Amino acid sequence: KSSLKPIRCKAAVCRKAGEPLVMEEILVAPPQPFEVRIRIICTALCHSDITFWKLQVPPACFPRILGHEAIGVVESVGENVTEVVVGDTVLPTFMADCGDCVDCKSPKSNLCSRLPFKVSPWMPRYENSSRFTDLNGNTLFHFLNVSSFSEYTVLDVAHVVKIDSSIPPSRACLLSCGVSTGVGAAWKTAQVEQGSTVVIFGLGSIGLAVAEGARLCGASRIIGVDINPTKFEVGQKFGITEFVNSMTCENKRLSEVINEMTGGGADYCFECVGSSSLVQEAYACCRKGWGKTITLGVDKPGSEICLNSSDVLHNGKTLIGSLFGGLKAKSHIPLLLKRYMSKELELDKFVTHEMKFEDINDAFQLLLDGRCIRCVLWM
Numbered sequence: 001k002s003s004l005k006p007i008r009c010k011a012a013v014c015r016k017a018g019e020p021l022v023m024e025e026i027l028v029a030p031p032q033p034f035e036v037r038i039r040i041i042c043t044a045l046c047h048s049d050i051t052f053w054k055l056q057v058p059p060a061c062f063p064r065i066l067g068h069e070a071i072g073v074v075e076s077v078g079e080n081v082t083e084v085v086v087g088d089t090v091l092p093t094f095m096a097d098c099g100d101c102v103d104c105k106s107p108k109s110n111l112c113s114r115l116p117f118k119v120s121p122w123m124p125r126y127e128n129s130s131r132f133t134d135l136n137g138n139t140l141f142h143f144l145n146v147s148s149f150s151e152y153t154v155l156d157v158a159h160v161v162k163i164d165s166s167i168p169p170s171r172a173c174l175l176s177c178g179v180s181t182g183v184g185a186a187w188k189t190a191q192v193e194q195g196s197t198v199v200i201f202g203l204g205s206i207g208l209a210v211a212e213g214a215r216l217c218g219a220s221r222i223i224g225v226d227i228n229p230t231k232f233e234v235g236q237k238f239g240i241t242e243f244v245n246s247m248t249c250e251n252k253r254l255s256e257v258i259n260e261m262t263g264g265g266a267d268y269c270f271e272c273v274g275s276s277s278l279v280q281e282a283y284a285c286c287r288k289g290w291g292k293t294i295t296l297g298v299d300k301p302g303s304e305i306c307l308n309s310s311d312v313l314h315n316g317k318t319l320i321g322s323l324f325g326g327l328k329a330k331s332h333i334p335l336l337l338k339r340y341m342s343k344e345l346e347l348d349k350f351v352t353h354e355m356k357f358e359d360i361n362d363a364f365q366l367l368l369d370g371r372c373i374r375c376v377l378w379m
């Protein structure tokens, strides 16, 4: 294993915030102990890639290899790796599942404490350690423990899930981030029951994936909220039953409109935009006594949610955040893939575009303009 050599390959490097990615030859170092080096088969774009591509303030750092929703094949393994072997098909995940810490052992959490989630530019297990260099010998930073905008990347073994190689890669890769996050939020974080009323604020990919999850859980009303009226047509394909255009609520608050529609509030509200004022609205229209509000959106660093303390005391509602849909990557992703293979979970409708990795900047533009749900890039 010590004979492993760096691999020279193509990567799309983000050299400066908001500027087109640069296709370059880079060097990918061999995996260290507990790491695997994988060849990416395909990668999709997730909105978090855009968020960190645009970001000018810390935790911004460049040059960086973005990308975190992907599928790959194990090319080599470092010492102490027994879970996967060369040739295995794997999904990378931005959240770790070490399987060994108190939190991984508890069915109540997906927040690994051996490798806790943080937005770091390095490999997770080793301090200030990168596996990427450019051809001038300069360090390239990692992103969300994955960095899939490269033909090869290195991941900690706690961040890969072995999957069945017969599943179409352009569909399976969606479970590496976005679809898992949304479906998981309905299934695991909220635990939506048959007959529930669900409201989804924001009908981007995550909101649509929540709708798919809510549909699978048997929700009977799925109310979609967006500022863009064309999202209703899209939403209908994902099981949205009613639509509220939050731009045309006249002089009513959005929560008032939803409270009227639902006769006192929804069972579950999902915030999929990343706006703390929208979280307040969502909380205000989940039902007293049992309503749950789930946040998935990422707001600006440092933003706070303001709730009235008597409102909180008097109404018995739950407010909870959901990272990766509350899913434990290694045990729950295979279950979702089974449900795809049995045609219950519909992944195909999320893939609106497929193109070559070389055209990644066009794909960024599609997502920026809201013209795609998922764009899959083939290496």
Ligand code: CXF
Residues within 6 Å of the ligand: 046, 047, 048, 049, 094, 119, 144, 177, 298, 323, 324
């Ligand atoms: C996000 C979740 C919140 C922090 C940044 C990354 N996950 C994936 O897109």
Ligand code: ZN
Residues within 6 Å of the ligand: 046, 047, 048, 049, 068, 069, 177, 178
């Ligand atoms: Zn993502």
